[in-house]
Amino acid sequence: MKFQRYGAVAGVAVAAALALSACGSDNNSTTSTSTSSAGSTGSSASSCPSGTLNAAGSTAQTNAISQFTKDYQTKCTGVTVNYNSNGSGAGVTSFIQRQADFAGSDYALSSTQAAQVTSSGRCGTGSAVDIPAVGGAIAVIYNIPNVTTSLNLSAKNLAAIFDGTITTWNDAAITKDNPGVTLPSTKIQPFFRSDTSGTSYNFSNYLNNLGGFAAPNKQWPGKAGQGVAKSSGVAAKVKATAGGIGYAEYSYATQDSLTFANVSNAAGSFIKLTQTNASNFIAKAKVAQTGADTKLAFDYQYSAADAYPNVLATYEIACGTGNDSTALPLIKGFLGYVVSNTAQSELTNLGYVPLPASVQAADASAISSLS
CATH class of the missing domain: 3.40.190.10 (Periplasmic binding protein-like II)
Structure with a gap:
């Protein structure tokens, strides 16, 4: 299904949906479970995955990912997250070449990159999806x-x-x-x-x-x-x-x-x-979602006096289907944490911009559908 909307409504309540991605059951949980997202079966919301997750890409989100990794590994002690801050283009290439389980990119996949994912069989018979995660x-x-x-x-x-x-x-x-x-x-x-x-x-x-x-x-x-x-x-x-x-x-x-x-x-x-x-400018972005794939298009003609127009959004790019069975719970767990209220609320202190609540909700749904 495709839909488009203008102006993410910051007041949308997403706490319940995002809580499903929390790793712990306490109120100060800063981690997520790999298998407790909506749509998952056979696991509890308090479980944590174990193993090593490798990612690469955007330097813009480095400081945010560093903090998220620290928080996530503190709660889910069996997880190691390695993020190679080598730039958006190099990160996508690493993902396509199976050197990264997901990539961070400050632009959505181009048609050429999407075709490379398909032709390489990176996601089996499926395709990659864009998940906006860090505003800046x-x-x-x-x-x-x-x-x-x-x-x-x-x-x-x-x-x-x-x-x-x-x-x-x-x-x-x-x-x-x-x-x-x-x-x-x-x-x-x-x-x-x-x-x-x-x-x-x-x-x-x-x-x-x-x-x-x-x-x-x-x-x-x-x-x-x-x-x-x-x-x-x-x-x-x-x-x-x-x-x-x-x-x-x-x-x-x-x-x-x-x-x-x-x-x-x-x-x-x-x-x-x-x-x-x-944040005020990002909230006016046009949001287009096709299945789990979510893209933001900034409206540069929006000219409110309290909207700074020189912005970006970093996407996490992962396989919508065809993920390695060992990596899948790690991908869902960590990315579920990244888009959670807990993580997004940290972004301001780190120099970033939390995403509007409706985008967080779309992200949570997309991550839970990864397979």
């Missing part, structure tokens, strides 16, 4: 000597910076949007992701929709700057470079104490990056 904001980070204020950087000006048209920080187009701020003539040093990256895809999608940038791409489509592997690499380069600018998931900006910009929305207003503002 993309911070435009910069390092300008003696400037610590949050600049207003429009999508149009950012597109020009990453295309090499705007080359100094005191360019008239930037100073116009930042009255009262003294900007130096320092050369702008753009940094972008050199690896196949979902963060690149989502940032370029924002710039394409609102700034006239090149078509969104997992391989950065800009014309200027220096490529650096992983979000942590971009953050480190910006921090070490006078005049540097780049993009990284919000948690990297905060943990490295980097200054980040207010960016423009479709109405031309500048929106401050806060987790609440990012």
Whole structure:
């Protein structure tokens, strides 16, 4: 069955459905069971799987997955979760090549990738599914000597910076949007992701929709700057470079104490990056679900003054059917925890954005159906 809806309703009650994925029975449970999701049979809600789960992919969700892994392994002591933060593209490749039980990706599977899953028999005669799990904001980070204020950087000006048209920080187009701020003539040093990256895809999608940038791409489509592997690499380069600018998931900006910009929305207003503002924008995403496969499409024309439009969602990509029988309970258990209220409530403190309740409910249903 297919359905589409706008605006995930945050007030939808999902606690009962998500509780089925909790590993323990106490109120502070931070783990999930592999076999207690709705649709499972022959197991209790307090059971935990055992074994090793291998995953790879998105660097944007690294800090979240690290915390989730710690929590899950504390409760389910027989489980080991290994996550290789090698980037969205590499993670999907690892999944297709059976080197990972599931992949983290900041974009849903492309038609080409989906075809590779099918042709390789990765999921037997079945296909892979996309499960949005971690919401996030993309911070435009910069390092300008003696400037610590949050600049207003429009999508149009950012597109020009990453295309090499705007080359100094005191360019008239930037100073116009930042009255009262003294900007130096320092050369702008753009940094972008050199690896196949979902963060690149989502940032370029924002710039394409609102700034006239090149078509969104997992391989950065800009014309200027220096490529650096992983979000942590971009953050480190910006921090070490006078005049540097780049993009990284919000948690990297905060943990490295980097200054980040207010960016423009479709109405031309500048929106401050806060987790609440990012959450407000993500909540207006168009949600399309076909069976267990769930995709979010951001509405870049949504221009509320409290909605930060430069966002992403990390998907966990797994086989809908055809999972290895040994790995299946581990996949369902861990992913069930990731989308639970317990885990999602941790995201704010980790620098991420909890998903709207209706998306969590769709995720819980999808995970319980994996086979």
